Amino acid sequence: MTLVAGVDSSTQSCKVVIRSAETGALVRQGRADHPGGTSVDPAHWWNALLAAIDAAGGLDDVAALSVAGQQHGMVCLDVDGRVVRDALLWNDTRSAEAAAELVSALGARAWAEAVGSVPVASFTISKLRWLATHEPLNAARTAAVCLPHDWLTWRLAGSPGLDRLTTDRGDASGTGYWSPITGAYREDLLKLAFGTIPLLPRVLGPTDQAGITPGPSPTDSAPPSGSPATGTPGGSPTGTPATGSPVGPPGTGSGGGVGPAVIPAGIRLAPGTGDNMAAALGVGARPGDVVVSVGTSGTAFAVADAPSRDAGGAVAGFADATGRFLPLVCTLNAARVLDAAAAMLGVPLDRLGELALQAPPGADGLTLVPYLEGERTPNLPHATGAIHGLRLSTSTPAHLARAAVEGMLCGLADALEALGLTPDRVLLIGGGARSEAVRRIAPTVFGRPVVVPPPGEYVADGAARQAAWLLSGGPEPPEWPTDSPEVHEAEQTPGLRDRYAESRALVLGSARSRPVEGG
Ligand SMILES: Nc1ncnc2c1ncn2[C@@H]1O[C@H](COP(=O)(O)OP(=O)(O)O)[C@@H](O)[C@H]1O
Numbered sequence: 001m002t003l004v005a006g007v008d009s010s011t012q013s014c015k016v017v018i019r020s021a022e023t024g025a026l027v028r029q030g031r032a033d034h035p036g037g038t039s040v041d042p043a044h045w046w047n048a049l050l051a052a053i054d055a056a057g058g059l060d061d062v063a064a065l066s067v068a069g070q071q072h073g074m075v076c077l078d079v080d081g082r083v084v085r086d087a088l089l090w091n092d093t094r095s096a097e098a099a100a101e102l103v104s105a106l107g108a109r110a111w112a113e114a115v116g117s118v119p120v121a122s123f124t125i126s127k128l129r130w131l132a133t134h135e136p137l138n139a140a141r142t143a144a145v146c147l148p149h150d151w152l153t154w155r156l157a158g159s160p161g162l163d164r165l166t167t168d169r170g171d172a173s174g175t176g177y178w179s180p181i182t183g184a185y186r187e188d189l190l191k192l193a194f195g196t197i198p199l200l201p202r203v204l205g206p207t208d209q210a211g212i213t214p215g216p217s218p219t220d221s222a223p224p225s226g227s228p229a230t231g232t233p234g235g236s237p238t239g240t241p242a243t244g245s246p247v248g249p250p251g252t253g254s255g256g257g258v259g260p261a262v263i264p265a266g267i268r269l270a271p272g273t274g275d276n277m278a279a280a281l282g283v284g285a286r287p288g289d290v291v292v293s294v295g296t297s298g299t300a301f302a303v304a305d306a307p308s309r310d311a312g313g314a315v316a317g318f319a320d321a322t323g324r325f326l327p328l329v330c331t332l333n334a335a336r337v338l339d340a341a342a343a344m345l346g347v348p349l350d351r352l353g354e355l356a357l358q359a360p361p362g363a364d365g366l367t368l369v370p371y372l373e374g375e376r377t378p379n380l381p382h383a384t385g386a387i388h389g390l391r392l393s394t395s396t397p398a399h400l401a402r403a404a405v406e407g408m409l410c411g412l413a414d415a416l417e418a419l420g421l422t423p424d425r426v427l428l429i430g431g432g433a434r435s436e437a438v439r440r441i442a443p444t445v446f447g448r449p450v451v452v453p454p455p456g457e458y459v460a461d462g463a464a465r466q467a468a469w470l471l472s473g474g475p476e477p478p479e480w481p482t483d484s485p486e487v488h489e490a491e492q493t494p495g496l497r498d499r500y501a502e503s504r505a506l507v508l509g510s511a512r513s514r515p516v517e518g519g
């Protein structure tokens with residue numbers, strides 16, 4: 001059996017799945033946590049990747065590997081390949097003003113026509129403008145810019161020199177300086193934002209090879225052993241998160257070599273992609289599907305045959321990992337809204353879900369607007385969350401739990417609506433979809449049935465499928481059988497979205513009147 005590995009280096013953790021290239025059967029898997037925060041030393045991702053690979057039983061029998069990663073993160077490298085500063089992640093909103101300046105400079109329509117999307121704080125181009133303005137010395141040291149998945153792939157290839165950096169269409173489309181419409185970089189826009197044009201990764205096609213692992217390097221430290229990362233033999237889900245991941249010395253990439261025990265030589269590296277693009281591959285999304293992912297971010301996206309250009313800015317006109325397109329709406333607030341509600345109530349997530357299902361649909365009018373991290377759609381980076389409709393009768397843990405689940409899902413319903421499609425199916429995935437309350441309440445908020453694939457790591461699975469595609473080399477990714485999904489149906493809760501819209505309008509009013517804060 002030929003084996004492939006898929007990596008999901010997302011906001012909160014790194015997950016690795018090892019699957020059969022021919023059938024897609026899960027052989028084994030592992031995970032390790034990432035640190036919190038929105039500005040992160042990429043060394044943490046590398047160490048989490050090594051720990052997750054170790055927890056997954058290593059790569060000795062693996063023929064090809066692909067890395068999918070959180071989109072947009074700004075990784076700046078100096079001329080020697082060292083990381084210049086902590087990466088600014090997709091959910092770091094300090095670049096909000098920079099994004100607004102870029103939009104003012106050209107107009108929203110021009111951006112949508114040029115790169116398929118209107119810049120917001122999340123986009124790499126906005127972060128680069130922030131860097132040029134606020135940290136000119138770091139900007140001057142920046143010889144190359146890449147994304148989280150590009151950097152990890154390059155390190156797996158032995159950090160072979162900046163000119164060997166690669167990316168793919170999907171992740172490149174989230175930079176704001178690569179056009180999914182023309183398939184080319186817009187260096188003029190990068191220059192407008194950053195002042196100079198650093199070296200950019202070569203954009204690979206869906207089945208191009210990014211490199212090959214060179215094997216152990218005597219200069220690199222051994223991977224952590226006895227780490228608290230979790231691994232499971234084939235078939236069973238990863239279960240509870242590991243309690244922290246070991247990290248090496250922060251600050252720099254090594255500029256050469258990979259971990260000796262963990263990364264054997266000769267593994268072929270697929271192009272990799274952004275996590276949402278990989279999820280589309282992993283879940284087998286087909287035209288007519290809309291996928292709603294409840295991860296750190298909330299996303300609603302569809303596979304499309306033609307590029308999109310929403311001058312309104314809600315829909316990002318991304319490319320996918322197969323040569324098609326992936327219009328996507330992203331919110332900053334999804335699974336962590338549940339984490340926050342559980343923390344407020346002092347209960348674990350499972351208990352939060354039980355409480356939510358005990359309260360009546362609509363929580364008797366208690367409404368939570370979930371903008372706990374600011375918001376991206378609508379574009380209100382400095383907004384805060386709110387709770388409306390508090391009465392003595394709604395001041396119960398069950399009402400608050402229900403309002404948190406419903407409020408989070410109302411934000412996703414807005415995203416779904418903003419996509420402007422009439423889907424045949426809405427598929428629900430991501431860590432938050434492991435919650436029974438989320439699965440059962442989603443159709444009451446969306447007003448339509450929700451298809452829930454079996455719990456799994458669909459981003460890592462999509463990366464593994466891309467790695468298998470690198471080996472097969474056919475015109476389409478290999479067909480892997482999928483387990484039957486659950487379909488959840490329920491009556492839409494009357495008045496819920498209207499009450500949410502009223503509460504949201506109050507938040508919008510107050511957020512718009514507040515001066516934009518930097519940093
Ligand atoms: N059983 C559960 N109930 C509710 N939320 C869950 C459950 N299991 C995991 N999660 C949530 O899923 C989130 C992580 O989802 P994931 O898709 O892995 O995120 P990311 O890819 O952004 O790192 C966490 O915030 C966690 O609280």
Ligand SMILES: O=C(CO)[C@@H](O)[C@H](O)COP(=O)(O)O
Binds near residue numbers: 069071174274276297
């Ligand atoms: O910014 C976006 C999409 O544009 C996010 O979806 C990131 O790609 C992070 O994803 P998760 O870590 O939440 O999966």
